[in-house]
Amino acid sequence: MNGTRHEEFREYVAERGTVLLRAATQLTSDRAEAEDLLQAALAKTYLAWDRIEDPAAVDGYVRRAMVNTQISWWRRRKLDVYPTDQLPDRPVDDHTGRSEMRDALGRALRHLPERQRLAVMLRYYEDMSEREIAEALGVSVGTVKSTVSRGMSKLRDLMAEPSSFGF
Template sequence: MARPDGDPWLGGDLNDTRHEEFREYVTARGAALLRAATQLTSDRAEAEDLLQAALAKTYLAWDRIQDRAAVDGYVRRAMVNTQISWWRRKKLDVYPTDRLPDRPVDDHTGRSELHDALGRALDRLPERQRLAVVLRYYEDMPENEIAEVLGISVGTVKSTVSRAVAKLRDDAGLGADFPGVPPQQG
């Protein structure tokens, strides 16, 4: 039962400190977190759902997070874990086909050609490869942490990232000049 002066979902006064701190955090970091979610899902609507789910989990744990500087990491971890759960659930319902569905034309306003090519190439990667690349190069996670998050071995992370980067290079037509990623060892 909610208090008469409060929100029924939050169980308290809308002006309490916890709620305000969380609101300020989301206002300050929401855009950056949405970009990370978009890279994980490759779909804006799905990214918004993913971020919302992660923020709901974060809000419930807000009082337990002692180090406020670690909140971004907590939210990113919640997004990755939620995305993996959704991916596993969806994996049972998705069947590959020879023909790709028609997609709406992407608005390229304000994007560089490199960013656009990379975004399209990331969209074509299989789910696990995309997750591994985003965690490694966008979130700058070490391989052992990626292995723990994805539930695979460090060797599998290395080979998955290597195959993904090779595919990105080929798909984006970037060859060996892929910025920020060392060239493959031959």
């Protein structure tokens, strides 16, 4: 591709890239996948740039390349799933349960008194030792132990009865 045709392609992508990305997003419903799809279609368009004589036809060419590429990816993905009569040895990991638990735990933490919440978060989220927490908070190690213990007890109670604080 000569220099001027290369520049024409760059100008086209700069001018129409946003519109084409929007079309790719509609095809994929996912921003990252849409970017990949558009990049693949633009690569195909770049290779055919010298053969496209009508500048008004470029958008159609790119869109057709996106549709064809998306169909190809969809078919390839479809072949990756094989139905079976046998159940797996272990259940499939369902991330929604963990996400819901994390959300519930976050709400329960907000119901702890500030000092308990801070001590529990430093101990279990930041993995700090009791001595490090004591130094950070300016209290004794014994105070940290009792504060974390009371905080964990209250968290257990809150998580056992979620309705008690609006879950």
